[in-house]
Amino acid sequence: MNARIKYSVLLIGVGIILAFLPFNASLSFRLKPSELLAKLVADESYFSVDQVARFLNNEDSTGQLIDVRSTGQFKECNIPGSINIPFSDFTNPLWEGYLNQKEMKNIYYGNDGQTASYAWAIATGLGYGNNFVMKGGLNEWFKTVMLSQFSGEKITPLENARFENRLNARKVFTQVNSLPDSLKTKYFNAKRLIESKLDGGCE
Amino acid sequence: MNQIKSLTIVVLILVALLILVIVRSSDKNLFKKEVRTAIEATQNNSNTISLDQLKKQTRSWIVVNLGSEDLPDFLHSENSIHLPVENILDQTNRKILGEAKGDLILYSNDEAMAAKTWVILNQLGFENVFILNTGSNPEVLKYKFQPDTTARLEQDSM
Numbered sequence: 251m252n253a254r255i256k257y258s259v260l261l262i263g264v265g266i267i268l269a270f271l272p273f274n275a276s277l278s279f280r281l282k283p284s285e286l287l288a289k290l291v292a293d294e295s296y297f298s299v300d301q302v303a304r305f306l307n308n309e310d311s312t313g314q315l316i317d318v319r320s321t322g323q324f325k326e327c328n329i330p331g332s333i334n335i336p337f338s339d340f341t342n343p344l345w346e347g348y349l350n351q352k353e354m355k356n357i358y359y360g361n362d363g364q365t366a367s368y369a370w371a372i373a374t375g376l377g378y379g380n381n382f383v384m385k386g387g388l389n390e391w392f393k394t395v396m397l398s399q400f401s402g403e404k405i406t407p408l409e410n411a412r413f414e415n416r417l418n419a420r421k422v423f424t425q426v427n428s429l430p431d432s433l434k435t436k437y438f439n440a441k442r443l444i445e446s447k448l449d450g451g452c453e
Numbered sequence: 454m455n456q457i458k459s460l461t462i463v464v465l466i467l468v469a470l471l472i473l474v475i476v477r478s479s480d481k482n483l484f485k486k487e488v489r490t491a492i493e494a495t496q497n498n499s500n501t502i503s504l505d506q507l508k509k510q511t512r513s514w515i516v517v518n519l520g521s522e523d524l525p526d527f528l529h530s531e532n533s534i535h536l537p538v539e540n541i542l543d544q545t546n547r548k549i550l551g552e553a554k555g556d557l558i559l560y561s562n563d564e565a566m567a568a569k570t571w572v573i574l575n576q577l578g579f580e581n582v583f584i585l586n587t588g589s590n591p592e593v594l595k596y597k598f599q600p601d602t603t604a605r606l607e608q609d610s611m
Contacts, residue, residue, distance in 0.1 A: 263466075263470075282483065282484075287541070290566070290569045290573070337492065361591075361593060362592050363568070363591065364584075365568075368571075388596075427598060
């Protein structure tokens with residue numbers, strides 16, 4: 251029997267095996283269950299609202315805030331600079347470029363902690379790196395940052411720094427969310443321009 | 454006969470391939486479900502259950518305590534098991550979850566932990582797994598943003 255027939259039989263056999271395999275064109279987790287559980291238990295996947303406030307005040311580009319709420323809720327108010335990837339649309343290939351990258355930390359937030367935690371588990375399970383959750387979500391943000399007040403006679407330098415950080419973040423949050431959508435980008439450009447002037451930079 | 458003999462190597466390759474495929478598809482240590490199923494199951498909080506709903510539920514259920522602490526008093530019942538989250542995928546615990554009759558109700562005082570564990574169990578193919586919400590719906594914004602009506606671009610004021 252010549253080689254051509256052998257190869258033909260081999261190819262037909264492989265074809266038959268492939269034909270009976272369950273074809274799964276959809277996304278499924280790449281990590282093993284034990285690997286995902288280890289990441290879950292490690293408890294290193296959280297950012298506090300104070301840390302996020304610092305990101306906002308410093309316009310830190312090492313982190314990317316991802317709002318997983320619906321578009322309607324996002325439009326009502328959001329943490330300035332965040333992008334909206336509704337959880338219901340999380341697996342849309344359109345978002346893969348944002349989610350599956352190694353340059354920035356993805357910090358997920360929702361109204362509380364539940365939806366952002368689903369997003370964390372799915373992104374991590376899919377093998378995307380750098381996933382974090384803003385602990386407590388927007389409810390914690392409002393409670394700690396937006397409504398923070400200092401009561402007392404003395405303030406330590408540490409408390410003062412924390413309070414100032416919250417105050418600045420609150421200011422940016424209120425200003426940006428009070429603007430119409432069309433002016434939000436303009437706000438950040440204007441802010442950068444002012445900062446560059448203060449730093450002695452060129453216009 | 455000679456022709457069949459000369460095909461032995463080809464047949465062996467095919468059998469080896471078939472064994473590899475069978476081993477892979479029957480490996481219990483892999484996620485097999487589509488991610489989309491988890492997202493769909495969370496829509497409208499249909500994967501969560503409140504304490505009131507649990508009390509009224511006629512189907513059988515079992516509370517799975519994922520935390521290290523004891524269950525709160527209002528949850529103490531014979532229908533509960535303590536499976537710390539770090540050990541939830543141990544063979545024995547997986548067997549317990551698989552053989553449990555009725556709904557599996559995940560409880561943790563850390564809601565994020567319960568949510569992440571729910572995703573793992575869902576993707577492993579466990580059916581009828583719910584998260585117990587002991588308070589109000591956690592995914593509702595409890596605060597109303599008050600816009601600053603005087604807000605304008607700083608650039609405009611310069």
